[in-house]
Amino acid sequence: MKIVIPVLSLETGGTRFIYQIANEMVDKGHRVEIVIPENASVAWPLRAQLTRVKELAPDTIPPGDFILPNFYPTVFPAWESKKGRVVRLSLGYEPLWVADKTKALSSYLIDAPIVSLSEWHRQLIIKETGRNSTVIPGGVDTRFFCPHPKESLSSGRLKIAYILRSKEHGYTWKGTDDFWEACRRLTRIIPCFDVRIAAPEGANYPAPFPYEIVKASSDREMSLFYARADIFVSTSHFESFSMPPLEAMACGTAVITTDNGGNRDYAKSGENCLLVPPGDIQQLTGALAQLLTREAERKRIALAGLQFVRPWTWRQSADKLEALLLRLAHV
Incomplete structure (x- = not known):
């Protein structure tokens, strides 16, 4: 089948879902065409x-059996083009954070099937719009995201990894201030640890202690970023799915994450990660202290995450999308 995916850009972050699912659908024998503005970035x-x-x-959208717009401004030209069956791919429920909430909401009310990324995401869309959706979760490419030796084995200092998303670029829900405050409190009780940051937008932060920024613009570099750390932390207040904790698990690194909703399908607190409430700095600090001081617990959680993540492949995601589109084609 021919699948058309109109996108505003293919930069880092949630657009990984589009790039991965598009490549997998090509590998499954489908024709996939991604349509993008002429000056937009392509990072994948x-x-x-x-x-x-x-x-x-509408006149620049090419024809296809299915058109999969993914962000609310792409939904309307796809729908108005009438050049294929529209399936509304939601990478996140936009009315939660965009300025034009009315228009974002209306993109869910057209008569098109919706794809969500997690059960929490599905329930949120039902609550806000009354419309159901099909859950197709993200995955992990374990060809890249896999264990590597921990740097602490040679340095003697445990490392905490964190992805810094800039509030100035609109990432207001990532809980960045919560992370820095937890680390500040942590220095009072555990002085010997290092913080390593990946900053996709090039953000910098005047933290009250030294930290290292690393370049991690490719899957290989991100894998090393996760794998060489002893603990990976995610502090989002909400997410439709949240791929970084899953990627860190695949790299054999112990994960601490907030209960952000979209990770509930895979994050099992005390089993493959430690889960804390969003915005709860006290519990976040306690979880960090626990894994920094209890080596056996840290290694147990890291190993459980590594074993758990194996079935979460992008091929599985593509299989679910293919099944949905074939079912719709026969309706």
């Missing part, structure tokens, strides 16, 4: 056809 290696247009508009 694509096997799908890439078509650049002056702007995403």
Whole structure:
């Protein structure tokens, strides 16, 4: 089948879902064409056809069996083009954070099937719009995301890894201030640890202690970022799915994450991670102290995460999308 995916950009973050699912669908024998504005960034290696247009508009959307818009501004030109069956791919429920909440909400009310990324995400869309959706979760490419030796084995200092998303770029829900405050409190009781940051937007932060920023712009570099750390921390207040904790598990690193909703399908507190309430700095500090001071517990959680993540493949995600589209094609 021919699948058209109009996108505003393919930069880092949630667009990984699009790039991975597009490549997997190509590998399964489908024709996939990604349509993108002429000056938009593409950070991922694509096997799908890439078509650049002056702007995403009904007349620039190519025909296909299915059109999968993923962000609310892409939904309307896809729907108005009438060039294929529209399936509304939701990478996150936009009315939670965008300025134009009315328009974002209306993109869920057109008569098109919806794809969500987790059960929490599905329930949120039902609550806010009254519309059901099909859950197709993300996955992990274990060819890249896999264990590597921990740097603490040679340095003697445990490392905490964190992805810093900039509030100035609109990432207001990532809980960055919670992370820094927890680390500040942690220095009072455990002085010997290092913090390593990946900053996709190039953000910097005047933290009250030294930290290291590393370049991690490829899957290989992200894998090393996760794997060389002893603990990975995610502090989002909400997420539709949340891939970084799953990727860190695949790299053999113990995970501490907030209960952000979208990770409930895979994050099992006390089993493959430690789960804390969003915004609860006291519990976050306690979880960090627990894993920094209890080596056996840290290694147990890391190993459980590594074993748990194995079935979470992008091929499984593509299989579910293919099944949905084939079912819709026969309706």
